[in-house]
Amino acid sequence: MTNIDTDESSAGNNNQRPNHLYLIDGSAYIFRAYHRLPPLTNIHGEPVGAVYGYTSMLWKLADDLHAADGPTHMAVVLDKSSKSFRNDIYDQYKANRPPAPEDLRPQFPMIRDATNAFSLPLIEEENVEADDMIASYTKAAIAAGWRVTIVSSDKDLMQLIEPVEDSRVDMLDTMKNARIGDAGVRAKFDVGPDKVGDVLALMGDSADNVPGVPGVGPKTASKLINEFGDLESVLAAAPEMKKSKMRENLIEHSDKARLSKILVTLKDDCPLPIALEDMPLRDIPPEPLAEFLTYHGFNSLLKRIGQLSDVSAANKAIAGTRGADHDKVKIDAAGAIMAGQAAKPPEMPPINIDDYVMVTDAEDLQKWVDRARAIGHFAFDTETDSLEAVTANLIGFSMAITAGEACYVPLAHGGTDLLAQRPEMVEMKTALDIIRPLLADDSVLKIGQNLKYDKLVLAQHDIIINNIDDTMVMSFNLDAGKHGHGMDELAKRHLGHECISYKSLTGTGKKQISFAEVPVEDATKYAAEDADVTLRLWQHLKLRLPAEGASKIYQMVDRPLVDVIAKMEGEGILVDREKLAKLSHDFAGEMARLEQEIYAIAGEEFTLGSPKQLGEILFGKMGLKGGKKGKSGQFSTDVTVLEDLASNGVEIAQKILDWRQLAKLKSTYTDALQAQINPKTGRVHTSYSLVGAQTGRLSSTDPNLQNIPIRTEIGRQIRHAFVADKGNVILAADYSQIELRLAAHIANIAPLKEAFEAGEDIHARTAQELFGEVTRESRGRAKTINFAILYGISRWGLAKRLEVTPDEAQAMIDIYFARFPGISAYIQETTTRVKECEYTETLFGRKTHFPRINSSNGAERQGSERAAINAPIQGTCADIIKRAMARMVPALQHAGLGDVKMLLQVHDELVFECPQDKIDAASKVINDVMANAALPYLTLSIPLGVDIGTGASWGEAH
DNA sequence: CGTTTCACG
DNA sequence: GACGTACGTGAAACGT
The missing domain is CATH 1.20.1060.10 (Taq DNA Polymerase; Chain T, domain 4)
Structure with missing residues (x-):
């Protein structure tokens, strides 16, 4: 794990810091990637496992680029031929190497393509080993006062690290994500970097066929070097050692040891084919890279191209705004830059619930409001007597202006019971009149945890909340799959703070009391703490959003949706x-x-x-x-x-x-x-959770209106009970086969794309491809297989569904993969990538984390693998319909259809209540918005089909 | 409160 | 050799 300061001292003076050269040991990397990764093939059937590994590694480095002490110059070094001066002095050098495997050899030229795709200088010289070239460049760079990072894990190269604590040369092992300096070398060899050559000379290296001294391994070698100083001293001292097999070997094989020393010593005076100054790191031009990724079908990388520049910009923004706080930005296994949970939150005064203020008169409240307006943002939270926002009664609200500076405004404590003692409070109407303009003000940011709830509660009092940031949604966009997003959990995780529990105030079960009955002093501590914690969480999370590439999904998709969903819930059906x-x-x-x-x-x-x-x-x-x-x-x-x-x-x-x-x-x-x-509205108001499903889908509760029966005739009758108000109809619009369409696009499945383009029956087309004929039977099987593919197939799972043997199921899978090669490439690429970085991404950059993807528990791991295969598809579908929803409200308004109400969302379907005389106009707008929801950000290679139906009830609209 | 079952996409 | 085999949800009922 690499920690890089981004505070002023390092990030603020980029101009003064020394040049930093990254030398990438490309050849060594290819072999490691080849052996570590499964035998992937690209969409042309060429083996590309090593190429993919190499490309991912470069990608990781590209993120590293933007770190404060990242590279200013960079080059890739490759072995051009297997011969070097070492073969002239020792014909057995590397003679025991088996030839490169057959499916690796064609990948060497592709590695060059990959390097060119990143527009990086490539250094390869006839008869010069990459190690020597790296040594020569390192020497030259140090002489020029630069710093050097060698991207490799080859132990021979450790000799180049300086034997001092703050070596100007270090090594970066991207697979282990480890940086090795002087201390790292000492940990490995028990000697300083300057003695590594001597140790290697004694122990030999079987991989390179360097002989060394028989019987001497790493332990003995370092012991001898530490005792006598260097190789020559060891050899000189050998005759004086006490009689042993080792003494004999040292004497007898001293020539071999000296030869070995020459072989392992790096040649650092090779002519430099490209001058140091001529390999500065520039922004990576996207076109050649896109072309390369497209050719190989590395789709997950392809769709992240935008991030290369995004990350750069975001990081600069952080370095610029952070100033005094000393957060660390670290690079995780994926190379995504994270200011993660391990990082300390921004510096803030400790949370002290005794500091909170209770506001009981209008003048005081006005002062808080003025102060919030002056600062431009504040955290806000309402307290009510129910979890159901549409019916909840407002009991009070809290605000936090800065960390630690928070108040509670009780409004309805003591309840309506005339016998109960009513504490002193601002009159409800007076208080609401004071905060109403502030909450509506577009120039003041309102920060809340699940503000959808507060919006709904306040809508009862004709209060509109404009310009919001929601910490729950922010957390979801950063950490979906890692943990929950409730405030108590986030406070514990990010602030190390245990919040006062709601239950400790109200009790539970039969004895539970309403929040209105909670004493105002206790309520103040609880409610103001909520606002204070929300504000602190926001300060933490807002920094992470750009740093971790989550701003786009938050700003473009999920944040705008809070208003939309609140409106839908408020309407009810x-x-x-x-x-x-x-x-x-x-x-x-x-x-x-x-x-x-x-x-x-x-x-x-x-x-x-x-x-x-x-x-x-x-x-x-x-x-x-x-x-x-x-x-x-x-x-x-x-x-x-x-x-x-x-x-x-x-x-x-x-x-x-x-x-x-x-x-x-x-x-x-x-x-x-x-x-x-609902007795007040006479309608049913579900509650949608924006953070309920890891993939980015919504979930629906109380009641769940996303699982109303439809598959059986008897169940379907229930849909007929969902009706339109007088003069209206129910209009249901659903995306046709959207997940399969997105799978065809994402995995680049040509025959399926053609079929969608031509408007064919997709399962019939699949049946034709798989079984050579379309019958009811074969189409049904094809449909099952199509869905199985989306979910991450196993032969046993498919066998069970189709009631065939696992062998027969496997045969069908094989045919499917053969007919649609894109899908197996997608599955392989997705699983490989998620294992490396532990998250997947949708086409809109929504991340879903899979912390158990590398679990040693097989079932757990395989479960994560299947979920990871599905997540980009299901998640992109969720992104698209969410974008459609966000645009729907203004689009209808603009078309003079403001009275067409969006009521429900069921993953690929939107349900509206539409005045009878506006069906045609509404249908057109709805179809347009839904079909074009990906644009302009994303141009899909398949059309998005939308089916629209209308009727007196939801059942009839289908 | 966990398990089982079943409703949906 | 066992694990448990399709992804994502939420609700109700039973039984400890």
Whole structure:
């Protein structure tokens, strides 16, 4: 891990610091990459594992470039031929090397292409080894007063490090992400860098066929050198040593040792083919690099091209604004620059809950508001009596102006109970009138943790919050997959602070009290702390956003969505209560009938909803076959098991399946939804979480409106209960096959792209490619395989789904990969990359972290691998529909369709409530916005198809 | 509070 | 040799 100061002392005086030359030992890297990476092939079928590894390594360095003491000059050094002066003095030198593997040889010229693609100078001289060239350049650079970093892990090169604590030469091992200086050499060889040659001469090097002295290995060699000083002294002292095999060997093989010394000593006076000054590091021109990446289909790198400059700009911004604070910016395994959790947060006074102020009169409040306006930003938080924003009552609010400077404004403590003692408070209306203009002011930034909630609560009081930053969303854009994004967790992680728990104030369970009943003194500590912590978190996270390349997704996609989602939740959707009640009643009747039949067959009554009891009845008492026990030792009774029984004519199984379906529909939907109708609005208001799904999708709770039934006719009836208000229709617009389209684009699957371009039935096309014919059967299988591919396939998983043997499933996978070579390249490239940097990215740069991708637990690791294959596709889909949503509101407004309301999002579908006379106009706008949502940032190689339907209910609109 | 099942994309 | 085999979610019910 490399720590680089970005404070003023180093970043602020770039002009004065010495030139810094990075010398990349390209040849050594190729071999390591070749052996370390799986045998990847590019889209042309050429082996490119080593090329990919090499390209990734250069990429990492490109990030390093922008560090404060990063390179000013850079060059790649390659071996041109296998011969050098060493072969003239010792014909056995490197003679034991096997020839390069067949699939590595064609990669050597590609390494040159890669180097050229990065517009880096390439040094390769006939009859000169790369090591000697590196030694010569190092010597010249040091003589000129420069610093040198050798990008290699070759131990021979360690001789070039200066034997002092602050060596001007160091080595960088990009695979281990380690920097090696004088101390690193001593740790490895137990001698200083200047004695490494002597140690190597004694121990020899089997890889290069350097003989050394028989019987002397690294331990003995360093011991001898430390005792006698250098090789010649060791050899001279040998006759005086006490009699041993080692003494004999030292005497007998002294010539070999001297020869070895010559062989390992680097030649540092080679003529320099390019002058030092002629390899300055410039911005990397994107075109040649893009061309190279495109040719090989290195798509994940390709789409990150923009970041090379992004990172540069972001880092400069940090160096410029940070000034006095001493944060470290470090380079992680991926080379992404992170000011991570390990970094100390910006310096702030400690959190002291006794410093917080309670504001109880209007003049005081006005002073806080004026101060917030003067500073231009503040943290804000509302306190209410409910988690449900649409119905929650406002109890008070808190503000934090600077770290530690926070207040709470109680508004409705003591409740409405006339007997209760009401504490002194600013009158609600007065207080709201004072903060309303501030919250609406576009020039003052409002910082909050999940501000969507506060927006909804305050919307009840005609307060609009403009210009926001949301720490929860910021955290999600930085750390999705690493940890949760709740405030308490973030405070602990980033500030080392344990927040006062809500429960400690209100209690839990039966005894729980409303926040309005919490004493104002306690409420002040709690609420002001929330605002204070939010402000501190913001100061921490806002620095990380640009440094870690997360600004784009935050600013372009997720931040604008907070307003949009709040608006949708506030609208809610109209639900036909009578329809649901009737369904509940019908389901209950049918369930009762089935229940009796089931008990009759089973011969006893039992709890039908208990999988445990059911399993015992079926496989124990009735002795049916096909019982599988899971790890809990319980019989499984899930659909696959019951369907299996049913298809074998087991009557009870089908009845249980039917009962189960009804029980599910009734409890989860028809009963529950009625209870979710908001009494104030008469509509159902779901709550969307912007941070709920690691891939960037939304999730929906209370109630979940993203899993309303559709697949079965009986379940589908529930959709008919979601209706439009008078004079309106429900308009449902969904992306057609968007995940497959994006997979075709991202993995560059030519036949699928053609099919989408031509508007073909994609599963039929897949069936044609795979099985040579399109039948109902083959199309169904093709559909299953298509989805399996998106999810990271395994032969066993596919076998289970298709009810074939794993071997047959594997055969289908093989054919699929052969017909669509892009997909296997994508899978290989994605898994390789995620193993290196532990995150994936969408086309819009959204990161999802996979901290368990290198787990030693196989199941855990493979699970992460499959998720990582899926994440860029699912995540890009989420990005696209989110962009469509953010643009939809102004687009409708602009078209004079402000009364068309966006109500729901279901991953690839948007549901609107639309005045009957505006269906055509709205359809056009909605289609336009959705189909073009990727533009202009991203031009896809496939069209995005949108299907739109309308009807009196959601069910009819499909 | 964990497990099982099942609703959706 | 076992693990457990499709990705992402949330809700309800059971049973400890």
